[in-house]
Amino acid sequence: xxxxxxxxxxxxxxxxxxxxxxxxxxxxxxxxxxxxxxxxxxxxxxxxxxxxxxxxxxxxxxxxxxxxxxxxxxxxxxxxxxxxxxxxxxxxxxxxxxxxxxxxxxxxxxxxxxxxxxxxxxxxxxxxxxxxxxxxxxxxxxxxxxxxxxxxxxxxxxxxxxxxxxxxxxxxxxxxxxxxxxxxxxxxxxxxxxxxxxxxxxxxxxxxxxxxxxxxxxxxxxxxxxxxxxxxxxxxxxxxxxxxxxxxxxxxxxxxxxxxxxxxxxxxxxxxxxxxxxxxxxxxxxxxxxxxxxxxxxxxxxxxxxxxxxxxxxxxxxxxxxxxxxxxxxxxxxxxxxxxxxxxxxxxxxxxxxxxxxxxxxxxxxxxxxxxxx
Amino acid sequence: xxxxxxxxxxxxxxxxxxxxxxxxxxxxxxxxxxxxxxxxxxxxxxxxxxxxxxxxxxxxxxxxxxxxxxxxxxxxxxxxxxxxxxxxxxxxxxxxxxxxxxxxxxxxxxxxxxxxxxxxxxxxxxxxxxxxxxxxxxxxxxxxxxxxxxxxxxxxxxxxxxxxxxxxxxxxxxxxxxxxxxxxxxxxxxxxxxxxxxxxxxxxxxxxxxxxxxxxxxxxxxxxxxxxxxxxxxxxxxxxxxxxxxxxxxxxxxxxxxxxxxxxxxxxxxxxxxxxxxxxxxxxxxxxxxxxxxxxxxxxxxxxxxxxxxxxxxxxxxxxxxxxxxxx
Numbered sequence: 001x002x003x004x005x006x007x008x009x010x011x012x013x014x015x016x017x018x019x020x021x022x023x024x025x026x027x028x029x030x031x032x033x034x035x036x037x038x039x040x041x042x043x044x045x046x047x048x049x050x051x052x053x054x055x056x057x058x059x060x061x062x063x064x065x066x067x068x069x070x071x072x073x074x075x076x077x078x079x080x081x082x083x084x085x086x087x088x089x090x091x092x093x094x095x096x097x098x099x100x101x102x103x104x105x106x107x108x109x110x111x112x113x114x115x116x117x118x119x120x121x122x123x124x125x126x127x128x129x130x131x132x133x134x135x136x137x138x139x140x141x142x143x144x145x146x147x148x149x150x151x152x153x154x155x156x157x158x159x160x161x162x163x164x165x166x167x168x169x170x171x172x173x174x175x176x177x178x179x180x181x182x183x184x185x186x187x188x189x190x191x192x193x194x195x196x197x198x199x200x201x202x203x204x205x206x207x208x209x210x211x212x213x214x215x216x217x218x219x220x221x222x223x224x225x226x227x228x229x230x231x232x233x234x235x236x237x238x239x240x241x242x243x244x245x246x247x248x249x250x251x252x253x254x255x256x257x258x259x260x261x262x263x264x265x266x267x268x269x270x271x272x273x274x275x276x277x278x279x280x281x282x283x284x285x286x287x288x289x290x291x292x293x294x295x296x297x298x299x300x301x302x303x304x305x306x307x308x309x310x311x312x313x314x315x316x317x318x319x320x321x322x323x324x325x326x327x328x329x330x331x332x333x334x335x336x337x338x339x340x341x342x343x344x345x346x347x348x349x350x351x352x353x354x355x356x357x358x359x360x361x362x363x364x365x366x367x368x369x370x371x372x373x374x
Numbered sequence: 375x376x377x378x379x380x381x382x383x384x385x386x387x388x389x390x391x392x393x394x395x396x397x398x399x400x401x402x403x404x405x406x407x408x409x410x411x412x413x414x415x416x417x418x419x420x421x422x423x424x425x426x427x428x429x430x431x432x433x434x435x436x437x438x439x440x441x442x443x444x445x446x447x448x449x450x451x452x453x454x455x456x457x458x459x460x461x462x463x464x465x466x467x468x469x470x471x472x473x474x475x476x477x478x479x480x481x482x483x484x485x486x487x488x489x490x491x492x493x494x495x496x497x498x499x500x501x502x503x504x505x506x507x508x509x510x511x512x513x514x515x516x517x518x519x520x521x522x523x524x525x526x527x528x529x530x531x532x533x534x535x536x537x538x539x540x541x542x543x544x545x546x547x548x549x550x551x552x553x554x555x556x557x558x559x560x561x562x563x564x565x566x567x568x569x570x571x572x573x574x575x576x577x578x579x580x581x582x583x584x585x586x587x588x589x590x591x592x593x594x595x596x597x598x599x600x601x602x603x604x605x606x607x608x609x610x611x612x613x614x615x616x617x618x619x620x621x622x623x624x625x626x627x628x629x630x631x632x633x634x635x636x637x638x639x640x641x642x643x644x645x646x647x648x649x650x651x652x653x654x655x656x657x658x659x660x661x662x663x664x665x666x667x668x669x670x671x672x673x674x675x676x677x678x679x680x681x682x683x684x685x686x687x688x689x690x691x692x693x694x695x696x697x698x699x700x701x702x
Binding site: 355 | 399407423424425428429430431433435436437438439440441442443444445446447448449451466467470471475476477478479480481482483484515516518539540
């Protein structure tokens with residue numbers, strides 16, 4: 001049977017996954033060399049999730065993540081050199097070296113940040129989705145979070161509002177089975193995170209997060225559902241991180257056997273095998289992509305290494321917006337590239353939305369009939 | 375000029391700013407159909423509809439996070455805290471997100487949001503509903519903190535806060551909502567960061583904000599009768615502090631008493647004293663004295679509640695102390 005996927009789609013997803021993998025391997029290496037400090041949470045093993053999501057949504061959809069946030073912006077199209085420079089704490093980074101590993105922001109590409117407090121981005125995502133509905137835009141917000149974040153209060157508080165107000169948000173729980181060093185089953189009454197959507201009357205589903213095509217299909221479907229105004233979706237991508245929680249974690253809480261077994265599921269060779277078996281692409285084409293990506297990552301490390309440390313005067317900038325202060329466009333500042341994708345927000349248009357899902361007139365009438373008044 | 379209650383002045387500011395900018399919306403518990411727990415949002419639902427006056431579930435952390443997210447993409451939310459006591463549940467979103475977004479993004483993001491609601495003690499509400507928490511927020515870079523004493527300042531500062539490109543914490547006086555004062559109509563703006571000399575004097579400066587201003591006035595009147603001329607500086611903004619105004623009043627009177635409703639340790643008043651001693655030490659004729667709430671939890675019992683809070687007699691005693699008068 002012929003594949004229903006185009007060669008272009010498969011190669012694009014492969015390129016993105018391979019870029020994430022090589023980038024993260026080099027980041028790990030640079031951490032070992034002392035070029036990167038702090039915490040450095042690698043995404044290795046989880047690439048199918050970000051690659052599948054990215055091809056299934058629109059580039060102008062909003063996205064945010066937790067602290068494992070280097071790879072998702074790469075899938076969006078962020079510059080690998082600027083992400084690496086951020087990890088190095090250099091001026092060439094997206095946040096001029098002020099955010100570091102856990103706080104990658106690339107607003108041009110609609111990546112609204114990584115957040116270091118577990119689950120905190122779940123509330124922000126609802127707000128961004130709220131803004132889309134408020135302005136009658138049809139973009140959705142994709143919010144990544146980990147399995148452990150589902151035990152935070154904000155998860156429950158936000159899901160309740162998201163459903164009640166039909167917010168156009170796709171919550172993707174990347175369940176890699178461990179919240180830092182503790183297996184999720186040890187801390188969660190119901191370790192199948194997606195089932196928690198049930199209590200909020202929310203559409204929910206589990207997906208094999210080690211299979212980029214399954215992710216792609218599931219997200220395409222969910223995004224169409226959300227864009228049509230049906231409200232949020234809770235998707236659990238069952239995935240696995242091949243490395244520890246961060247570079248500081250030797251991951252002794254799981255067996256070698258477990259990791260070896262999971263490595264057999266590696267999404268990157270899986271996609272390659274599929275494409276070759278389907279005769280959609282040849283081995284040499286993958287080799288060529290790999291060579292290109294390797295050179296790209298080498299260049300990224302070189303760019304980061306050559307980028308200067310921030311000036312001490314930078315300490316006093318970017319905390320408060322001073323009066324009349326211009327917005328800073330990172331790509332223009334760092335690479336001298338003219339920015340065309342900087343978001344513009346419509347304002348002042350007539351609002352058609354209501355958050356009160358009970359029709360207002362009906363409620364007023366019922367109040368009046370019952371002798372209630374405001 | 376119209377005489378308005380403090381709550382009406384706030385209501386007017388909200389209505390005018392919502393009229394001016396469709397990106398401004400109000401969200402909080404009971405702000406809509408109930409018309410506001412303290413009636414600040416009275417009538418706004420009818421005026422602006424349920425698209426912009428939004429009744430939130432009792433989920434402070436959740437709806438605060440939602441507000442911050444909306445501000446990140448260009449809306450201008452006003453998040454009402456039913457009281458600042460409950461906002462402690464929302465502290466993570468205010469402090470870890472709103473205050474730090476601009477820095478962590480290297481200037482890519484702005485977070486134009488106002489968190490507002492009543493603060494302060496009194497009314498026999500015991501420990502959990504009776505606290506002056508402004509020092510908590512004044513501590514964090516990335517936030518602005520305002521605490522107006524009069525209806526006119528309440529209107530002018532709220533309008534500034536809504537137009538500000540940064541997250542602003544507005545602590546209103548829960549005990550001041552029914553207080554009346556003259557409020558200019560229409561475009562009345564009080565800039566954030568500017569203190570106000572509410573009473574001119576030459577012997578001693580009382581430096582204060584919010585409800586404590588009224589105790590200072592009461593003390594000043596009694597002291598004038600004794601021939602002591604009192605200047606009152608209402609800080610109005612607690613972050614950033616108006617250092618110039620603090621130093622100017624101290625240089626004028628050479629004596630200062632700082633009056634604060636909250637607890638003494640790490641209070642805003644401690645910072646005011648530090649500014650004075652480090653920049654105007656040579657102008658001082660006496661050590662600065664602080665009058666603060668007692669360093670205990672608030673009691674329900676009426677006499678204990680009164681004893682915990684600053685009042686005019688405590689302020690008078692402090693003034694006499696810095697003047698080396700009897701009874702101090």
